[in-house]
């Protein structure tokens with residue numbers, strides 16, 4: 001994204017470092033993500049948009065797609081692999097080979113709207129995962145859980161009113177991108193949290209709002225938009241979550257997945273910019289996905 005940009009390559013190595021430090025590294029099976037195809041991307045975006053992004057990719061230097069979102073000569077490949085990881089994660093889990101997958105990818109995706117890049121995001125990775133599960137694997141109900149500190153406006157743009165998808169989210173409000181609170185569609189369980197809110201308010205939102213809606217919806221697959229920027233140490237925003245909250249919320253959703261979805265969970269990295277907190281929180285998320293917190 002350019003020099004001094006918070007969405008930086010070190011985010012991935014920070015997660016790797018903490019996985020090793022936590023002793024989780026050896027418990028994981030690793031895959032290299034393939035490039036997403038136009039067909040896979042066009043389930044979430046108009047094909048014209050996908051082609052416009054391909055044309056926008058520079059041979060040298062940097063082009064800005066919006067004030068926060070840039071492409072250098074490597075960005076297109078990274079964005080295609082991030083979306084390809086979504087497809088692969090769904091395939092690995094729905095084939096029964098693995099109960100869950102986590103994609104440590106950049107750029108993130110949940111601000112990418114149907115036909116607009118935004119907020120560090122180019123392709124909406126979790127939307128590509130959801131549509132792959134619905135259209136390629138024939139599922140009928142998929143839940144998207146978004147605990148990033150920013151509202152996943154792109155995911156909402158793609159799925160609002162879609163009865164096959166229930167999106168449950170928490171986000172700081174009022175805050176970028178200033179969406180999610182005005183008359184959301186009935187398949188959007190949007191719970192805004194005020195600046196300064198922490199574990200207590202987050203757990204209340206999950207317990208009182210997400211869980212009952214998810215039990216009524218009975219998802220066949222649970223997808224995470226896993227952004228870790230609501231952590232207290234992350235100065236991108238002003239929520240006050242701690243490491244353990246990420247293990248807790250993941251365990252709550254694992255129970256939902258166990259009840260309704262045969263335990264199947266696919267998680268995509270979104271935000272998280274305080275490197276140590278990002279890595280530690282991702283470890284809590286993965287430990288809970290693997291059932292190691294019990």
Ligand SMILES: [Zn+2]
Nearest residue numbers: 148150229271
């Ligand atoms: Zn975010």
